[in-house]
């Protein structure tokens with residue numbers, strides 16, 4: 001294994017030959033370099049896309065902070081080298097290394113991948129290969145790191161099961177400590193790798209695929225998933241934290257321009273709106289909020305320790321944060337004498353949102369983004385995002401009137417049962433918005449319609465529906481391109497191939513692992529990047545393994561089908577999801593569940609956590625019943641109120 005000094009010597013020979021050498025040198029403000037020999041457990045956190053994107057990933061920032069707070073462990077970082085750097089690294093025999101110590105990843109105890117989206121899968125394989133770590137979990141021995149993945153896409157871990165020793169399901173802040181505590185015993189109690197993996201599998205929220213065996217029916221669907229070891233969970237329930245821990249504030253300050261050169265503070269986690277297409281909204285329940293004073297103090301500390309001039313207040317739905325007005329006022333006051341741009345993503349379409357952003361006047365970017373997602377009442381009922389056209393028109397008109405010249409509206413095509421009339425309505429609505437804008441602000445107003453295509457995701461009410469076909473997607477996009485020819489309306493869309501790739505990767509079973517491996521071997525990587533799109537490579541990989549991509553993308557699911565991911569749960573019951581799907585077909589909406597708890601399954605699963613954390617921070621109702629253990633002592637049923 002190369003030493004850090006040997007790697008640095010080799011880097012000196014190549015860094016001036018690549019684009020943006022600053023991606024590969026580390027040494028940024030707030031990076032943490034700990035003494036290698038003093039740490040019992042060394043963790044390499046990997047974001048499998050380029051530095052410019054990965055360095056801003058919030059999940060990895062949290063884990064970096066959590067691990068480096070421990071006296072007995074260290075965390076370092078690695079990202080995907082761009083193709084120029086990768087070619088030179090391979091030519092020079094430089095393995096993937098961590099930026100802090102320049103040590104090869106193969107020398108760490110734990111390599112943790114963040115996989116927020118599926119198009120990173122081939123990059124994860126590529127990075128394992130570049131690191132000299134066997135790609136397949138079954139080929140790793142005692143001398144290799146444990147390779148773990150977490151992030152939203154791993155709520156269906158099966159397509160990547162062959163390459164990861166384990167997956168973290170759900171939130172990482174607490175489980176990372178449980179994992180490190182087990183890894184501390186790897187040279188004593190768990191010297192045999194299988195014993196170590198079994199100990200990991202017994203940690204709540206950790207899924208170790210080798211201890212689960214799916215059985216298939218003749219039609220290729222899942223018959224059942226067998227558990228191969230005693231004492232492990234089936235289903236594996238996601239981990240959550242009862243209370244959001246203090247947010248990280250010592251952000252890495254990159255030495256080069258990156259996508260998000262900013263500090264961020266997560267103000268809430270989870271969402272109670274229940275939009276049926278929304279993967280994040282379904283799998284991150286329950287809603288937990290931070291206090292205003294905690295957010296302001298964290299923002300102050302983050303800006304002080306980084307010098308960033310931009311602050312993002314993160315959540316899935318900013319307007320739903322209970323104290324949003326108080327927070328905006330407090331942030332405005334705190335930074336009143338400073339040049340700081342504050343962004344509030346995911347605002348609801350209502351005048352209050354404009355007031356909020358207006359209060360940050362002078363701190364705003366040039367555009368205003370809203371997400372109606374659909375343009376007919378029928379479709380909005382189906383997806384459970386009910387906003388009237390009048391609200392959209394009134395809100396956008398007011399935004400233009402108050403001086404914003406650019407509005408971005410997000411829509412999705414391909415929702416269940418969508419027709420060309422529903423798509424035509426998107427074009428009509430955009431035309432109305434800009435016509436109304438011109439009345440109050442003149443011809444300078446602009447509109448950007450961002451139209452992506454819906455992918456039915458696991459663990460959502462739409463997991464039973466099929467993805468729109470390529471032909472349908474193209475016909476709908478052609479309609480929009482034809483209708484939206486106004487020079488002040490910009491239209492952007494997602495290529496159907498990208499939608500289908502995301503669809504089969506997110507809904508795949510274990511057999512997809514060989515497709516992923518073959519696609520990577522034949523050159524697929526950076527799948528989210530237009531210049532690297534290789535859809536034909538993927539189709540060839542399916543053919544090589546005798547699989548049909550349509551089985552995963554376009555097959556309507558039986559009501560009673562066992563999904564490849566059913567032995568993993570985000571704690572929202574499948575029965576609830578199916579009822580919600582049925583309600584969707586009948587055009588029934590569900591209101592915000594803070595107003596009316598629908599008993600989705602979160603509370604019974606996390607009753608003890610909720611009971612120990614009563615009050616406002618958590619937006620599900622309080623649990624007043626006795627603990628399960630107390631109940632079983634007295635032989636009484638558990639009641640959730």
Ligand code: SF4
Pocket residue numbers: 272285286287593594596597598599600601602603619620621
């Ligand atoms: S338990 Fe009730 S309030 Fe909590 S997330 Fe589920 S439906 Fe919403």
